[in-house]
Amino acid sequence: MLTIHHLRQSQSERIVWACEELGLDYELKLYDRRPDNRLAPDDYKALHPMGIAPVITDGDLVLGESGAILEYIARVHGADRLVPPVGDADYADHLFWFHFANGTFMTNMMMQLVVMLGQAHGPFVDGFVNDRVAKAWALAERRLDEARYFGGRGLTLADIMMGYPLTTARAMRGTSIEQYPNIRAYLARIGERPAYQRAMAKAEPGFTPKLD
Numbered sequence: 001m002l003t004i005h006h007l008r009q010s011q012s013e014r015i016v017w018a019c020e021e022l023g024l025d026y027e028l029k030l031y032d033r034r035p036d037n038r039l040a041p042d043d044y045k046a047l048h049p050m051g052i053a054p055v056i057t058d059g060d061l062v063l064g065e066s067g068a069i070l071e072y073i074a075r076v077h078g079a080d081r082l083v084p085p086v087g088d089a090d091y092a093d094h095l096f097w098f099h100f101a102n103g104t105f106m107t108n109m110m111m112q113l114v115v116m117l118g119q120a121h122g123p124f125v126d127g128f129v130n131d132r133v134a135k136a137w138a139l140a141e142r143r144l145d146e147a148r149y150f151g152g153r154g155l156t157l158a159d160i161m162m163g164y165p166l167t168t169a170r171a172m173r174g175t176s177i178e179q180y181p182n183i184r185a186y187l188a189r190i191g192e193r194p195a196y197q198r199a200m201a202k203a204e205p206g207f208t209p210k211l212d
């Protein structure tokens with residue numbers, strides 16, 4: 001049974017909307033935000049290692065991240081409805097807006113909120129952001145313990161998306177990966193790929209890729 005775990009007033013409302021558009025049967029579980037800090041309650045945090053909404057469960061599957069969930073539901077349960085096919089005149093626009101919503105629009109709105117709230121509640125906001133980033137690193141480390149690549153058995157576009165935060169974006173912050181052996185081994189493998197070497201030589205001449 002597909003179950004949507006909806007944190008009230010959060011991005012998980014998208015999943016409920018998509019299921020309604022698709023006419024799917026689903027179970028809806030509602031969770032109230034904590035009254036003290038407006039974050040997700042402990043039983044929501046326990047659903048997924050990131051502890052953020054949305055989360056769905058479907059049999060043994062526990063899936064987070066709005067975009068991943070929407071695509072999963074549309075393709076697995078929705079017979080590809082709500083997704084223009086490759087070759088459709090709207091395909092590229094669909095891709096742009098689908099990824100822009102969270103990749104850029106929400107990210108920048110979130111940064112704006114963090115700056116606003118940071119002025120009034122500095123330590124709380126620092127803790128909130130640092131906790132999310134630490135959980136993301138831990139999740140990546142755990143993923144590379146169970147699979148050779150982020151997408152599974154072979155390199156996919158998921159690895160190409162994850163590559164930048166793990167390498168060049170990290171170089172700008174000087175974040176150490178000393179405590180993440182799986183990420184270190186993974187980046188060593190990525191660094192041996194001729195295509196990655198060619199890409200970095202062409203894209204970043206004179207820059208040593210941040211692989212350790």
Ligand SMILES: N[C@@H](CCC(=O)N[C@@H](CS)C(=O)NCC(=O)O)C(=O)O
Pocket residue numbers: 007009010011012038039040051052053054064065066067102
């Ligand atoms: N990019 C993530 C963002 C998830 C996210 O930030 N969710 C917020 C609600 S809109 C949340 O769970 N906040 C409560 C908390 O951090 O405890 C997604 O789309 O799934």
